[in-house]
Amino acid sequence: MSVEVARLCKASMESAKVGTEEDKLQNGRDFYKFFFTNFPDLRVYFKGAEKFTADDVQKSERFEKQGQRLLLAVHILAETYANQEVFKAYVRETINRHRVYKMDPSLWLAFFTVFTMYLETKTKLDEETKKAWAEMGKVFNEEAQTHLKNSNLPHV
Amino acid sequence: MSVEVARLCKASMESAKVGTEEDKLQNGRDFYKFFFTNFPDLRVYFKGAEKFTADDVQKSERFEKQGQRLLLAVHILAETYANQEVFKAYVRETINRHRVYKMDPSLWLAFFTVFTMYLETKTKLDEETKKAWAEMGKVFNEEAQTHLKNSNLPHV
Numbered sequence: 001m002s003v004e005v006a007r008l009c010k011a012s013m014e015s016a017k018v019g020t021e022e023d024k025l026q027n028g029r030d031f032y033k034f035f036f037t038n039f040p041d042l043r044v045y046f047k048g049a050e051k052f053t054a055d056d057v058q059k060s061e062r063f064e065k066q067g068q069r070l071l072l073a074v075h076i077l078a079e080t081y082a083n084q085e086v087f088k089a090y091v092r093e094t095i096n097r098h099r100v101y102k103m104d105p106s107l108w109l110a111f112f113t114v115f116t117m118y119l120e121t122k123t124k125l126d127e128e129t130k131k132a133w134a135e136m137g138k139v140f141n142e143e144a145q146t147h148l149k150n151s152n153l154p155h156v
Numbered sequence: 157m158s159v160e161v162a163r164l165c166k167a168s169m170e171s172a173k174v175g176t177e178e179d180k181l182q183n184g185r186d187f188y189k190f191f192f193t194n195f196p197d198l199r200v201y202f203k204g205a206e207k208f209t210a211d212d213v214q215k216s217e218r219f220e221k222q223g224q225r226l227l228l229a230v231h232i233l234a235e236t237y238a239n240q241e242v243f244k245a246y247v248r249e250t251i252n253r254h255r256v257y258k259m260d261p262s263l264w265l266a267f268f269t270v271f272t273m274y275l276e277t278k279t280k281l282d283e284e285t286k287k288a289w290a291e292m293g294k295v296f297n298e299e300a301q302t303h304l305k306n307s308n309l310p311h312v
Contacts, residue, residue, distance in 0.1 A: 083231075092176075
């Protein structure tokens with residue numbers, strides 16, 4: 001049920017709010033600090049930041065902005081999930097915007113595991129909520145791979 | 157009440173769905189056909205399409221894609237409006253992405269009048285729904301102008 005998955009994901013995103021205030025900006029920085037610390041090999045996709053430590057992220061205006069963009073994108077996924085046509089259109093748009101980065105297509109599904117791990121640094125997630133994020137990731141990934149294929153791009 | 161405004165706007169967006177099917181693609185083309193026919197002076201913001209007629213839009217792959225992007229953006233506004241923090245973050249992100257086009261800042265509010273007129277070509281809008289779109293436009297514009305000002309860009 002997409003409505004229940006949306007409700008659970010939206011509720012957990014209350015612990016990763018976006019905004020212009022310092023605590024909201026920190027939520028975004030914290031994603032990239034977590035990401036780069038735990039998955040250093042993926043820094044290769046961030047030109048100029050391939051060797052960034054958590055401390056470099058903390059001081060970086062680029063990752064302050066990038067953190068807000070990333071969190072906003074995930075909030076939009078959660079907010080639109082109950083309207084699957086809009087959700088899937090946003091998936092396709094997200095894929096289009098990432099074309100230039102030539103990402104390994106298997107990373108789209110992996111992202112949801114990483115993001116759930118990040119959220120767990122902010123709040124306790126119950127089993128239902130973890131399943132909701134896994135379900136959203138599965139639906140996201142299906143639309144992403146279909147769209148990559150239809151766009152004649154590498155897909156899995 | 158942002159929940160009621162969101163409900164009314166979302167309901168009216170059912171007549172301007174996004175998707176990969178031909179009728180959904182046509183919804184997007186139809187926005188630009190309406191826009192360029194009724195506000196030809198604003199074609200100046202679309203480099204290479206300054207003289208486009210409705211017929212040119214109809215045959216254009218660029219405006220097929222642009223139409224979907226535009227409709228998706230408005231769907232996202234409607235879907236997020238009940239969560240004002242996410243809505244306002246999306247407003248700021250939209251402003252950031254349009255920086256390169258050097259738009260007249262008064263056009264942000266005007267857009268909602270134009271979009272409501274387009275929607276009326278697709279469905280009958282009652283007075284409550286028109287007021288809901290006007291309210292969303294007002295809140296969008298307030299955040300947009302604040303963000304333009306904070307970004308040291310022209311604002312009204």
